[in-house]
Amino acid sequence: MAVNLSKISKVAIYLRKSRDENSDAEDVLWKHRTRLVEYAQQNGWQYDIYEEKIITGETLSDRPVIQKLLQEIEKYKYDAVLVIHPDRLSRGGSQDFGLITSVLKYANTYLITPQRGYDLTDTSDSLLLGIEGVMSNTELNLIKSRFKWGKIQSVKKGRLSNGNPPYPYEKVRKIIEDEKGRVRVDFDIIVNEEKNKVYQKIKQMYLGGMGTERIAFQLNKENIPSPGMKKWSSTAVQRLLLHEFHMGKIIYGRYEWKKKPISGEREVVKRDESEWVVGYGNYQKLKTEEEHTAILEIMSRNRKIPRRARHGVYPTSGLLTCKKCGRLMAYSRGRQEAKTGKTYDYTKCYYHSPEGVKCPQRGVKMDENFYNALFDTIINSYIDTNRIKQIKQNKEEKKKIEEQIKQKQLELEKHENALKTAREKLEEGIFTDEDFLDTKRRRQPKIIKLRKEIAELENTRFTAYSQEELEKLVENFKQNWHNATTDEEKNQLLKTI
Numbered sequence: 067m068a069v070n071l072s073k074i075s076k077v078a079i080y081l082r083k084s085r086d087e088n089s090d091a092e093d094v095l096w097k098h099r100t101r102l103v104e105y106a107q108q109n110g111w112q113y114d115i116y117e118e119k120i121i122t123g124e125t126l127s128d129r130p131v132i133q134k135l136l137q138e139i140e141k142y143k144y145d146a147v148l149v150i151h152p153d154r155l156s157r158g159g160s161q162d163f164g165l166i167t168s169v170l171k172y173a174n175t176y177l178i179t180p181q182r183g184y185d186l187t188d189t190s191d192s193l194l195l196g197i198e199g200v201m202s203n204t205e206l207n208l209i210k211s212r213f214k215w216g217k218i219q220s221v222k223k224g225r226l227s228n229g230n231p232p233y234p235y236e237k238v239r240k241i242i243e244d245e246k247g248r249v250r251v252d253f254d255i256i257v258n259e260e261k262n263k264v265y266q267k268i269k270q271m272y273l274g275g276m277g278t279e280r281i282a283f284q285l286n287k288e289n290i291p292s293p294g295m296k297k298w299s300s301t302a303v304q305r306l307l308l309h310e311f312h313m314g315k316i317i318y319g320r321y322e323w324k325k326k327p328i329s330g331e332r333e334v335v336k337r338d339e340s341e342w343v344v345g346y347g348n349y350q351k352l353k354t355e356e357e358h359t360a361i362l363e364i365m366s367r368n369r370k371i372p373r374r375a376r377h378g379v380y381p382t383s384g385l386l387t388c389k390k391c392g393r394l395m396a397y398s399r400g401r402q403e404a405k406t407g408k409t410y411d412y413t414k415c416y417y418h419s420p421e422g423v424k425c426p427q428r429g430v431k432m433d434e435n436f437y438n439a440l441f442d443t444i445i446n447s448y449i450d451t452n453r454i455k456q457i458k459q460n461k462e463e464k465k466k467i468e469e470q471i472k473q474k475q476l477e478l479e480k481h482e483n484a485l486k487t488a489r490e491k492l493e494e495g496i497f498t499d500e501d502f503l504d505t506k507r508r509r510q511p512k513i514i515k516l517r518k519e520i521a522e523l524e525n526t527r528f529t530a531y532s533q534e535e536l537e538k539l540v541e542n543f544k545q546n547w548h549n550a551t552t553d554e555e556k557n558q559l560l561k562t563i
Contacts, residue, residue, distance in 0.1 A: 069176050069183030074145040077106055077178065078135055081117040082154050098150045105180050106148060113148070126162045128487050130480060136169045146176035146183070152198055167195065221318040224347040226255060228318065229502075232309045233293040234261030235349070255349040264290055265312075265352060268303060273360055277368065278303040283422030297420035307361050312353040318343040323489070380411065381437065381556035388415040391425045403431070441547055445540065471523045478516040485509045 079102045083095055099115070106113040118131045126133060132155070138144065147170065149155055155177070156163045170177055171186040177195065178184075184191045217227040230237050239253045264285070271281050282298040292298045293306070310317065319342050322335045386395040398412045414429025430436060488505040543559055550556045 069146075069178070069185050071109060071178075071183070074109070074111055074176065074178075076112040076114075076144055077146045077148045078138070078144045079103065079106065079113050079115045079148045080132065080135060080154060081115065081150075082129070082132075083118065101180060102148050102150060111146075111148075114144075126156070126165065127483065132166075136166065139169050139173045139175050142173050144173075144175055146178045148178045151179055152177065152184070152195060163196075167192065217318055218343050221316050221343050221345040224316060224345045226253075226316060226347070231255050232311050233306060234258045234265045234352070235311070255347065257350050257352065262352065265306070268306060269353065269357065269361075272303075272307055272364065273357065278307070279418075280422070282420070283418070286420040287422065299420075304365070308365070310358070312351065313355055313358055314346050314349070314351045316345045316347050318345075323486075379554050379557050380413075380432070381553050381560060382413070382432075382440075383553075383557050385557075385560055386413060388417065388425060388427045390427045391415060391417050393417040393425070395427075395429070397432075445544055467523055471520055474516050474520050474523070478513060478520065481509045481513050481516065485513070 079099075081095055081099055081102070095117075099117075103113070103115075116131050116135045118129055135147070139147070147155070156166055167186055169175075171192070174187060176183050176185055184195050186192050186195070220227040226237070234257055235255055236258050237253045238256055239251055241249060242252050243249050268281055268285070271284070272278065276284075277300075279300040281303050282300050285292075285298040285303075290298070292302050294302075319337060322337050324333050324335055380397050382395075383397070384394065387393065388395055393415060395413045396416045398414060400409050401412050402409050411432045412429050413432055415425040415427035417425040485506060488502045488509075539562055543562065546559055547556070550559060
């Protein structure tokens with residue numbers, strides 16, 4: 067059925083980069099924009115432009131702009147959607163494609179390309195578009211398979227296939243021209259000799275009996291920057307020591323990214339070792355297999371159990387912060403008091419600066435007097451009439467804060483999902499290093515900012531009780547505190563205040 071173009075007055079132009087176009091994506095996108103705008107103007111149509119600003123994933127959950135467009139289509143805002151080719155709307159699975167066509171059909175909105183138009187209420191057009199959608203999805207899967215196959219072959223030949231090599235290696239790019247004058251970009255893996263001195267020092271300190279935390283302190287005291295040009299941490303030292311690249315081994319496919327069909331959440335699953343692709347590079351080796359085995363044995367002996375796992379829950383777990391440094395206080399169970407010989411639990415701050423300087427907080431003995439004083443302080447300060455009257459936030463303000471938190475959490479989830487997708491595409495070889503780093507540079511600051519804002523709003527929300535709510539909470543605490551029989555019950559009560 068031919069689409070009646072005369073019925074169209076306003077269209078939405080949808081533009082999306084494709085990974086197939088790689089470094090030429092911006093140029094191709096500009097050409098698409100120019101062509102579609104000219105086509106709309108030639109037909110006398112009003113138009114709005116919807117453009118995905120980043121190289122997106124194949125699923126709708128990865129593409130916020132088309133989600134917004136579909137919402138506007140449902141409101142009957144446009145007579146048609148104008149794209150360079152139907153696969154710009156979706157090359158994902160049948161579920162996504164079906165949702166897009168359902169929305170277009172519901173709103174009686176045409177899908178237009180410079181070559182032809184589709185009326186989704188017409189059976190023939192709908193069938194044709196469905197066939198083209200299946201073919202586009204098949205093409206996408208073939209592209210992904212070729213990328214993956216290429217990476218596997220590269221690893222088998224001993225070449226780095228993903229990202230940059232670990233510290234102290236560096237990737238040096240070079241341009242190669244063959245006998246026919248064709249140019250390609252390649253790279254060599256070299257050792258940064260100054261950084262290698264640091265790496266060898268780390269390795270020898272650890273094999274000599276120094277723990278990862280002490281090594282990090284020592285490096286920070288000497289003002290030696292970490293691989294990320296920040297302060298060293300115990301985790302950074304541990305990861306560096308465990309890396310197998312230093313003994314010539316290149317591994318691909320250690321982890322698999324999976325996306326849950328319903329929630330859309332992504333999770334990382336470690337594959338069985340038999341599924342890994344392992345190659346051996348011809349670059350300079352910095353660690354022997356004997357050294358690596360010795361490192362693994364030491365780490366196995368020194369594996370730490372987190373304090374929380376060792377000691378369980380205390381009444382004030384997660385609630386006490388250090389007045390001197392602001393960190394959460396930790397706990398020590400069953401320490402004997404020198405003067406009396408009696409055994410008490412203690413709370414203290416275990417924080418050390420990156421240079422190893424210990425927080426001066428001495429801590430406190432958590433005896434009966436401590437908990438009685440805590441109880442009295444809560445009752446006397448919270449039940450005081452003048453204090454209750456000072457609370458400015460009412461129920462409406464609390465509701466407003468909760469709505470702000472909800473909106474920021476949705477925005478945070480969007481940015482976190484985009485970053486997870488970028489990591490997944492880097493692993494699959496669909497993203498280049500530059501693609502991933504570009505996404506990270508734009509998303510990470512927003513993620514950090516949103517997390518901070520949500521924490522601040524959460525803190526505000528907890529103080530935004532009405533007088534009646536506060537009195538109920540305090541009365542509940544007063545009645546149940548002395549009836550609580552376990553530390554877990556007391557902890558839950560304290561967390562309600």
